[in-house]
Amino acid sequence: MARAESLFRLQLIDSDLDAARKRVKEIDAALTGSPAVKHARTQLADVRKARLEAAAALKFAELDVQALDEKLKSEEQRLYAGLIKSPKEMVDTQHEIESLKRRRAEAEERELSAIDQHDTAQADEIRCDAALKEALAHFEGDSVSLRQERAKLAAHFNAQVEMRNSSVAGLPKGDLETYMAVRTKKPNGVAVAMVKNDACGQCGQELSSQLLQVARVGAVFAYCPSCSRILRGL
Numbered sequence: 001m002a003r004a005e006s007l008f009r010l011q012l013i014d015s016d017l018d019a020a021r022k023r024v025k026e027i028d029a030a031l032t033g034s035p036a037v038k039h040a041r042t043q044l045a046d047v048r049k050a051r052l053e054a055a056a057a058l059k060f061a062e063l064d065v066q067a068l069d070e071k072l073k074s075e076e077q078r079l080y081a082g083l084i085k086s087p088k089e090m091v092d093t094q095h096e097i098e099s100l101k102r103r104r105a106e107a108e109e110r111e112l113s114a115i116d117q118h119d120t121a122q123a124d125e126i127r128c129d130a131a132l133k134e135a136l137a138h139f140e141g142d143s144v145s146l147r148q149e150r151a152k153l154a155a156h157f158n159a160q161v162e163m164r165n166s167s168v169a170g171l172p173k174g175d176l177e178t179y180m181a182v183r184t185k186k187p188n189g190v191a192v193a194m195v196k197n198d199a200c201g202q203c204g205q206e207l208s209s210q211l212l213q214v215a216r217v218g219a220v221f222a223y224c225p226s227c228s229r230i231l232r233g234l
Helices: 002-030 035-080 086-167 174-182 209-217
Strands: 194-197 230-231
Touching: 002 086, 002 194, 035 086, 086 194, 174 194, 174 230, 209 230
Parallel strands: 194 230
Antiparallel strands: none
């Protein structure tokens, strides 16, 4: 067996392990929290705050109307009960009553507007609360499948580790060191590249006929002149 062939088989195991590690990290990150749940919680908090502010504004508007109404009734009672004897005071009271009526009408408009705003905020809160519950339900469902996937990955990972240990045990120390030295320098962790169409299967560099022959024979390692990976000939 060509020397690069044994390293290529080791590369397949390592690539599989790398993919498993990456997926486990993705699953662990997903299990820590859902972006959809976080977004729904933020929206609910915002509309709940708006609803509380709208409730406070409505209460203030109601109290304003109530106070003006009581003031108006008091002034009308004074006017129509015959308690006012002075003509000037009577005129002033009539003017005050008209002013109070206008102010009460304006306050009632503000109250109606506050009711609309409160109703809208309340509806928004109900909608966002339902959205949060739905997001939590989806997250719980996804979490079950993700945990199941993680358990399968863990079992597969352990089996691959055992296979790797067996593969490494049969490799010359120097070959393994060469493989690891190349592997650690590559972002994707691929140290051995297959020759495809007389080119490096990783970077696409065309290979000379002499280099292709060295890769095919496999007595010594052939390296890609571009990416420096070990070449596995056909």
